[in-house]
Amino acid sequence: MLINKRLIAAHFWLAFIVFGVALVLGAWQMFVRSPLNAWHFNPEFYYRSVTAHGSAMGYVFPTLIAMGFGYAITEASLEKELVGRRWAWVGFFLVAVGAVVAMIPVSLGLASVLYTFYPPMVGNPFYYIGVVMVVVGSWIWVALMVTNFVIWKRENPGKPVPLAMYANVAGSLLWGWTAVGAALEILFQILPVALGLKSTIDAGLARVFFSWTLHAIVYFWLIPTYIAYYTIFPRAIGGRLFSDAMARISFILFVVVAMPIGVHHLFADPQVGAGFKFMHSVFTGLVALPTLLTVFTICASAEIASRLRGGRGAFGWIGALPWSNPIMLATALSLVMLGFGGAGGLINMSYQLDATVHNTQWITGHFHLIFGGAIVIMYFAIAYDLWPHLTDRALDSFGLMRTQLWLWFIGMIVTTFPWHYVGILGMPRRMAYYDYANPAISPQALSVTMSAIGGFILLLSGLLFLLVLIRGQFGARGEAGAYRFAVPLHMPERIPVALNSFGLWLALMVGLTVVNYGFPIAQLMALNETSVPAVYVGAGR
Amino acid sequence: MSDQPLFSLRNPWFGASVGITAAIAVLSAVAGLIWLPLAQPNLKLAGVWDAICSAAGVPRAAVQETGIKPDFKTSNVVMTSEMLTKVNQVSIGRGATLAQRCAICHGPQGVSDAHSPNLAGQFAAVTYKELNDFKTGARVSVVMSPFAAAMSDQDMKDVAAYYAYLPRVPSNNLDTGRPAPVIVVTGAPMRNIAPCGSCHGDVDNKAGSPWLGGQSAVYIKAQLEAFASGARRNDISQQMRNIARQMTADEIDQVAHYYEAQP
Incomplete structure (x- = not known):
């Protein structure tokens, strides 16, 4: 039962428009620093583009998807209208206006600091103010999700909260807490310098604050994908979810351990002690657990669907799955990319192995494979699944959808596998220029060319995706019926209070934050003379 | 269900989740803050507390070592991007008088064909730094060192301000069509x-x-x-x-x- 369809559709459309623009920038970046391009451009344009690409793809696009999907889940799973519709629109416009405010200085070359800010580099204050607006807009969404959750629970005492809503609130709470790190960094470290009130910045402390956000933001991006795995995929292929409780435990594990692990992004930074780096490494390892649980549950759910369709044998059931169904295809391709990306992630998170790939193209390859690959392909699936319910029109270009999904998968593999490889060869990331004529670098030329071609394939796939959605806006009118989520094999009648609430898990999340971040932050704040002169980007031109 | 206590030891979920989380945190802290640092032979730790402080990143007094001093003078000028960028008319006027002694090599308008640097329009911070280095001996020139030796800090700032004030004059060898290497x-x-x-x-x-x-x-x-x-x-x-x-x-x-x- 979707009531505020315009609200939801507005979020998705803006998200995909931003995605389309950022995708073009991404493909351009792949091209200009590959051997396909002779060196004839200002490297500053490259960093502008990377900042815009990263900010759009990292902050705006997934946030809008999570918000739009969150509103859809609230109405569809709780079977009532969203409480706080006006506030939802306020949040939407904050994100939209914030994105524009941030992008203006970036496109003028006044804030080429990359989306991870990289203090002591400091750009135009409006860039940071725009990002803060996006985050504040998303915090309105967090508040609305929690409010709707609490109201429903009060109206339905004793009933289990539907899984989709439970997971959705888990994602919003995780984001609410993890965004605090970047907010602290911007408000207390960067903005005073960007506004000219100070000329020095404690770069080490600022980066620790950012690491607080930087890892769990990935899980915030991931949660809509996991919700789609658990609540859309089994229904779309005509099966049942293998275990409702296992799904809840996976999301709970993300809430508890996804956040106090960010220092693994600072393994090469000197300002955090080795002992705390080790502790963060251990907890990063734990985060593999909910993903392994998920892969198991989803494969089991697929097997149920296949056997219901007559699939037989130990592996024969795989062939009997409905492979022509775009959701089936997207989920399978997503899991393959998640597998490769996750395996690479285990290397990044281990304190010693990271040293071999730190700040190389391996890292770029890793997060594109996980986010751009495994996560975004499920955003496509969510849109395909939801579109007929938003437009009340048929979305039936199935051949086009399958082509698009395959192209995205192939493009992402062709882009990221060579990236991983050149990373092992030592190719640094965040560089506008590589001298491929040099004997030391020339062996990387072929791989970089391949990954640039992958980028073009991704661009083609992205355009096809937008084409499918646009066609969906003009399809034949029809009634899509109520939007439903997958039914578990055993419908939960009574579940433990711990699996139906978040109090305990939030306490553990905050507690672990204090344990893992408390001392490093307190120490850096107490130390004197840790600030360095800010490097103003784009100043004096 | 809703009447079940959440934060209570009677709730097995509470005991198990808090217990497991705390156990992992304690084990990883013991390993990361005590065991691993002590296992490293090169750290030379005095004991368990020293190991914890070291692994937690508490700053430790640097080992006293005798730094190697170069056998020549190095520049002591600290450069900043704001340095000498504010125009001061009095300073320029004083610099114009002082610069008369420079004119024989650097030209009356700060431009010459004597293969000495053209100073007209040069950044003030640059001229100031070089004069300073000639004075301290960080840069040595039989011609320039004696001139700089007698100059005060203000003299050097004034001369630098004057040359920065002079307009750049196009080179005699101007060829803007020349491709950049x-x-x-x-x-x-x-x-x-x-x-x-x-x-x-x-x-x-x-x-x-x-x-x-x-x-x-x-x-x-x-x-x-x-x-x-x-x-x-x-x-x-x-x-x-x-x-x-x-x-x-x-x-x-x-x-x-x-x-x-x-x-």
């Missing part, structure tokens, strides 16, 4: 050479880097060779020595003639 535009990343233009103009200008347009090719070449050989060493942190040592004789020739032909 690769080393100027892109540098040579694999030899750790940044593009010349990223500090000396064209692409960007960095604090303390002189404007090179219109300078004598003979002078530029002589300075690059002096940097390469180590005869000149007043560049902060060896910035120019590291670059000049990696440049080929051909590249030095190219940039010298390129910059001479620039406005």
